[in-house]
Amino acid sequence: MASTSANTSTGGLGIGVRSPVRLAAVPHKEIGVAAALRAADDADFEVKPAIFDEFKLTNKVGVVTGGNGGLGLEMCVTLAELGAKVYAIDIHASPSSDFKAASAFATRLGTSLQYRTANVTNQGEIGQVIEQIADENDGKIDVVIAAAGVLGREHNVEEYPAEEFKAVIDVNCNGVFYTTQAAARQMKQARSGGSIILIASMSGTVTNRDMKWAPYNTSKAAVIQMARSMACELGPDRIRVNSLSPGHIRTKMTAAVLDKQPETEAFWASLNPLGRIGAVHELRGVIAWLASDASSFCTGSDIIVSGGHTIW
Numbered sequence: 001m002a003s004t005s006a007n008t009s010t011g012g013l014g015i016g017v018r019s020p021v022r023l024a025a026v027p028h029k030e031i032g033v034a035a036a037l038r039a040a041d042d043a044d045f046e047v048k049p050a051i052f053d054e055f056k057l058t059n060k061v062g063v064v065t066g067g068n069g070g071l072g073l074e075m076c077v078t079l080a081e082l083g084a085k086v087y088a089i090d091i092h093a094s095p096s097s098d099f100k101a102a103s104a105f106a107t108r109l110g111t112s113l114q115y116r117t118a119n120v121t122n123q124g125e126i127g128q129v130i131e132q133i134a135d136e137n138d139g140k141i142d143v144v145i146a147a148a149g150v151l152g153r154e155h156n157v158e159e160y161p162a163e164e165f166k167a168v169i170d171v172n173c174n175g176v177f178y179t180t181q182a183a184a185r186q187m188k189q190a191r192s193g194g195s196i197i198l199i200a201s202m203s204g205t206v207t208n209r210d211m212k213w214a215p216y217n218t219s220k221a222a223v224i225q226m227a228r229s230m231a232c233e234l235g236p237d238r239i240r241v242n243s244l245s246p247g248h249i250r251t252k253m254t255a256a257v258l259d260k261q262p263e264t265e266a267f268w269a270s271l272n273p274l275g276r277i278g279a280v281h282e283l284r285g286v287i288a289w290l291a292s293d294a295s296s297f298c299t300g301s302d303i304i305v306s307g308g309h310t311i312w
């Protein structure tokens with residue numbers, strides 16, 4: 001009897017699978033070779049590139065935590081350039097001058113970039129702000145990027161204070177979890193699918209040579225596995241979850257190290273085959289791809305963009 005009910009619940013697709021396997025339709029789009037074949041048969045078929053349209057986020061709503069500066073702000077502008085209405089969430093009560101310039105830029109692009117304050121370590125607070133953003137947009141949030149993060153102090157592992165370890169985990173791991181669950185709630189309710197991008201780090205896969213960042217590295221490994229786990233749960237609702245793992249890029253976070261020990265930049269640069277650290281704008285392409293339908297079959301992946309740091 002037990003095996004009969006297992007077969008029934010899985011539609012006969014596998015004994016031992018706990019949840020029913022729901023098959024989804026494979027999307028068909030007349031682009032690429034399909035467009036070429038149509039054009040071959042129909043001289044009136046309008047021939048034009050479709051690849052750039054696949055990246056468009058027109059009429060989409062995007063949310064970026066840690067959007068007041070650094071990588072998060074660059075990601076806000078990327079989403080705005082693709083046509084999305086964008087909300088940055090950050091811990092500061094008021095936005096930075098860089099944010100204000102980016103917001104004015106978004107307006108001149110014909111869209112908007114707004115600022116909201118929340119501490120991602122506060123589950124209720126981040127949940128409420130994301131819910132308010134959804135309410136302002138008829139329940140719709142299409143893209144959420146969890147970029148808020150802290151590095152923590154560089155310090156010997158055997159002496160690392162518990163409170164400092166917990167503080168790093170609280171922002172980088174718990175905060176990303178609370179952000180993602182709030183996003184998933186809204187996306188599930190709206191039944192419109194979505195793309196969630198968790199900003200991890202190459203430090204979740206490899207250890208930064210000679211840097212004593214055990215708490216940070218630990219938190220980023222957790223983010224990579226969080227993305228995979230959430231991708232499994234949310235896939236049936238057409239919500240994709242991926243992690244993006246940058247290598248060394250100069251921002252306020254890394255400037256804290258680079259400005260104190262300028263020789264560190266050459267050392268970090270020597271650790272990848274391109275021989276340099278990255279610039280914030282070098283994540284724009286991968287963000288555009290992960291956020292948009294251009295990556296519609298990608299979920300649960302960790303995309304490493306590190307100048308090749310992890311291949312040595």
Ligand SMILES: NC(=O)c1ccc[n+]([C@@H]2O[C@H](COP(=O)([O-])OP(=O)(O)OC[C@H]3O[C@@H](n4cnc5c(N)ncnc54)[C@H](O)[C@@H]3O)[C@@H](O)[C@H]2O)c1
Nearest residue numbers: 066070071091119120147148149201246248249251252253
């Ligand atoms: N810069 C790099 O080389 C690098 C490399 C790999 C990964 N990352 C990751 O990219 C993300 C962005 O980092 P960045 O380099 O732009 O650093 P950053 O310090 O410039 O930006 C981090 C942002 O997160 C915000 N933030 C911190 N704690 C918060 C909290 N509790 N609630 C809400 N917002 C909070 C900060 O106010 C800041 O605006 C982080 O997750 C970081 O770990 C950075």
